Amino acid sequence: SQQGEEDPQALSIQEGENATMNCSYKTSINNLQWYRQNSGRGLVHLILIRSNEREKHSGRLRVTLDTSKKSSSLLITASRAADTASYFCATDANDYKLSFGAGTTVTVRA
């Protein structure tokens, strides 16, 4: 079974707006990563947050992690058309195996 579950499944926003998506997982983790997948392409690593961290920033991305609720959120600020993609959270329990959710498809309208 998948470890991570993203919510919502799909999100449509206007350019310039913020996009927020959530990820919930079932078992204890060491790290949680967010990846982006453009249509027909592979996954691109965006950001990693460790289990002892609560928040992390990278450019227009902000990730939070709440281990008590087993959930994480990814915020993309000031969205652009180029942010249109599917976003996946991936967890690792204590090894190299990444467990992915089904993803959130984000569409940014010009």
Added chain:
Amino acid sequence: NAGVMQNPRHLVRRRGQEARLRCSPVKGHSHVYWYRQLPEEGLKFMVYLQKENIIDESGMPKERFSAEFPKEGPSILRIQQVVRGDSAAYFCASSEHPAPGEPQHFGDGTRLSIL
């Protein structure tokens, strides 16, 4: 530096044929992972290999699927006697180290279609 290279990008096979998917990792990376993605789903781990060794194949179907990562050349994922249910996108990733939290670098995948 070239990223992870997968070929072919698209592969069409008839039921019963063999499919061979190739993956060249990032230069200097000796750890390779294969994942499968069904439509509208996330990636599922299949197998982890180091040069000449299969380290973990717990996500691989027991029959018809095999993987290798020879000393020279790309990693190969081989599917024998393909069936319709094998239709999916197969992604290869590589990393410099296998430690938890090490970002994995993904190729653009091979989209396998079974007629």
